[in-house]
Amino acid sequence: MDEEEWTGEFNPLADPEERTHLLSVLDSFRQPPFSVLDSLSHLDDLIDSNAELAEAIFCAGFQAFIAPSLDSEQVASIVPDRYARDPFQVFSAVMDHLGAKGTANDSEKARSCVNQFYREWSAEGSAERGKCFAPILSTLVSEYSSRRANDTELQKKDMNVLVPGAGLGRLVFDICKAGYSVEGNEISYHEIMASSLALNHMSKPGQFKIAPFALNCSNHLSRTDQFRTYNIPDVHPASELSEGEIGNMSMSTGDFIVLYSKSEYKHAFDVVATVFFIDTAPNVIRYIEAVQNCLKPGGIWINLGPLLWHHASRMQDPEEEDADDRQKAGKSENVGIADPGSVEVTDDEVIALVHHFGFNIEKHEPGAVETGYITNPRSMLQSTYRASFWVARRE
Template sequence: MDAEQLPSIGSSDAEDRRVLLAAVDSFFQYRHTAHYNVTHVRRQSFYSLPSSHWTLLAEPPFSILDNLSAVDDAIDSNADIAETIGQTGIAAFGISEHFGDHPPATSGAPNASTRKARAKPQDLDKARSTLRQLYRDWSAEGVEERKACYGPVLDALHSKFARVPRAGKGDISVLIPGAGLGRLVFDICQAGYAVEGNEISYHQLLASSFILNHTEQAEQYALYPWALNFTNHTSRKNQMQKVMIPDVHPGTALNEASEGCDVHAFERLGMSAADFCVTYKELHNREKYDAVATVFFIDTAPNPIAYIETVRDCLKPGGIWINLGPLLWHFDGSSGAKNTDDYEATSKHRLAGGDEALGIGEPGSVELTDEEVVKLVEHLGFMIERHETGTISAGYIQNPKSMLVNTYKPSFWIARKV
């Protein structure tokens, strides 16, 4: 399926290429680092207990050592997914020379001795969280989270474009900044619209491309989203929950969704790897889209004004902006998260005059309340048609059976460009 294509990376952009290689490498390192950090270290701690204590816990009904072995099996299952993501990334970008030519027979990971790319600790964390996000976006069990977050967006699109027959909805262009693993992009395309996802993280892009382009059937892979976490479980059964991904086969579903449409779904779905605030301010994107939908995205901005201006510039006059999400500002001054590798590498861009636009990498940041965000949206050229807070409850990669359940009360609003 050619519904999504990863961008080519110019060899002249050394930093961008380094970030890509590190992202790919992090998926290959998942198996080793998870076995070491999750089970090996726990076994050492377990055997450090008084012998009478660990002997007791090793026997039924506790069977802690058996549980750790089960976690090892789950890690291997997750690692099979991670390494497939890495292999498809290598093929898509033509970067096999950086990973060695002869992978070990026991795994899809390139030989560590010949691998030239090296992931940093933050890359390994992103690979681990990206795998867990597959639960949210591409498992049947994640449907409640998707309904809470994506449902209102789809309902708003259907309401605003109710007069357009399904056959002609391919003429309506929708942009999804912060597209993540591509499920909302897929759902909107399946509903008949022309949709473009935009994502800055190579981890997310690699995983979304794997799901959309390289899975062969529904429920092809077994994922254990909670196995690596040992806290707040009511039972080992809940910790070892298995989900199958993807819940639908994207290629088959989009083929079926193309019946009765003027434009086939494969021609209506695309992805871009770029800084939103750079690429979508360019002239060729000016007043291009009928709608922009942002879900759990606004708070990724160090400067929300830049996001609002970019949405305004790329929307057609009268176009709508649908937003749903909390305000967990990613660049809060206390977090120290400014200038992460993904932002530094993919935000730099040469403008026509030769100046370098840094996009999200620009200096400075500010954190606003929801009331202040809405006032800014109105001040910068939008009319708020609907605004709700506290009416939607949504988790984010949340284990519903955990003893600790974090729930967001996101803001939801629809604004029209005036």
Template sequence: MASDLQHRDDEEVRSWSGDFDPLSDPDERRVLFAALDSYRQYRRTAHMNTTHRRRQAFYALPSSHWQMLAEPPFSILDNFNRVDDAIDVNADIADAILATGLAAFGLPANPDAEEPRQYWHDTATSSDVNKAHSTIRQFYRDWSSEGKAEREVCVEPVVRDLQDEFRERLASGEEMRVLVPGAGLGRLVFEVCQAGFAAEGNEISYHQLLASSWVLNHTAGPRHHALYPFALHFSNLLSREQQLRKVMIPDTHPGVAMIEAQTNQTPFGTMGMSAADFVVLYKNPSNKEAFDAVATVFFIDTAPNLIRYIETIRHCLKPNGVWVNVGPLLWHFEDGSNRSHREGERDDHQGIGEPGNVELTEDEVFCLVERMGFCIEKRQQVDDRPMCGYIQDPQSMLQPLYKPSRWLARKKSQ
């Protein structure tokens, strides 16, 4: 399944489907429908879980207490109303993602209950809805000017390393293919493409794929869509203005950037997106030595078994190809619950749902990468690493920060 920055609307159904139609597979269809439904439920669940229950708790206070807090300078009830307005603005983005997703897959907005294959309403679990909420918030990190501080630590160094490695070959007109696993909302893929590379993103989450398709292909213009990334959070606040901070997305509009590049005759590569388990798709013989570089950002710690990821990266890299990595080691399966992103997958599945998991230290990761056919040529020392948050409110009283590892490894020639 692939999505292209430059495709026309009438091509989108075909580009999303590719060689595999998720609607033809019951498990895939269920996961896709749950993601679509989670965006449909965003408005209702955000109001219910954010302001409705807080109003109930507020009115449960002694009447003299809530009456005091309802008046200035507190005006708590007025703030609930302002949060509701912010939720509706965010929900407009969720609705837009849903509309483009339904159109892409040829699904009706109001499915007939008598046609179960088309019936996607009320299929989302609370976990699915939470993923929709976090994905909407992620636009702050990936597609707002205010999120640039996080991207400066994670995205820009990767693009610089790729440019340093391939500048002469790009200048000669050679196509350089870069694979971006765990592409998320597509910002790194876009930046790599804008630098002149043929970028291919890979993502397993339909929540992320639906949202990235919207922002890359369907946004109305730069800074056209309002977002309140922190409106649903009530803790560690210095002020209500902080909670209700508005940002505009996208800070850079992909379509406008492409037109400007053509006008200025500057390099602009191609971009595509695949929807699949990274290991399963890219261990395929058709992807053997297909890429000049692999760029991973906040990705390798999603592996229950990092060896599988390294095997796959080595498989799809050309001889002497480079692997650029930035990210922490927040192992996603540390609690031991190695459950697939796609529930219902077979036990013999050799991707993210494969049984078993292990957590490695950074030293062990370096050792493993070199043992499995790579030479680490650049490695940022711990004391030189800038810190960054992850969708972090810079004004919050709580600041969880990463000092992500950054390195470049080259595949050894046979």
């Protein structure tokens, strides 16, 4: 080193405090302020943890939809002997044989579905989902009390509730646990498989650990916040539903418009409860007509949610459309959610349409519920919906 590189009378080594500071500065370049490799290694571990849940959903879905069409000899001819005792490898080998190839859109939906377990099936997600579910359950209590006053023989399980857009099934579970008979409906295969795992195949509370915010690298105060994990489920559904007075619970698969506009569902339900659902409609009038068909005269429609119209910017390119949106009942002209085009209306216009189709609006509280949707409470960015809550009674 050239001894004349630094010139001047000041000698930092002569002053003890300056010397300590200089050495600290030098050491900061020798040891970086954080280890990118350590963070990436931890992130990789969390991805594996999320993957355990994803694999469980895959296995449950395969057994429900694919396995019934297979026979043992067919499987034996496909699967190598070394995988014979590993269900995931067995099912994967069959999938490869069938030429399965997920799209980027399907992969993104799978990641979103895993993250949604935080909202619906973690203890920490209870604050968020509670804001949405509590008004529904409270209204059910009021409705039951009113009906019970006129019919002392009425039991909670005699009230049939429909939950369109059931997602991962937590609201369906909570309504059943409260004693009512409930049917959930869902069109998304991703969520159908995930809800089946949650409701039917979990063996204990806290069976899986997920890190829903790990892959989002923005607006974190610390890596600890980004990498925080949550145990799911917070309850064991099978055990919970084996205790006390509960109603019947079922799930249906298919397009809400197509399925519940059919004659066999005419006047089938006492209550329809929609949460963060009606804005999934290309044309909300079709949803109103379906509710009108399946709801008994005198029954109520309870709704809570924003109006983030999902189809407003959707490209009408067959290669880009969501596969779930294209799901239809045979070749029926009544294609439901796959109808082309979209209509976006305001909250007061929704209320006017509901009234026009034969409902009396008993309660309307626009912006009454402030809530996020799979929002990290520790994030520097908080997104909040000011959801509308209303109750309409069918004439």
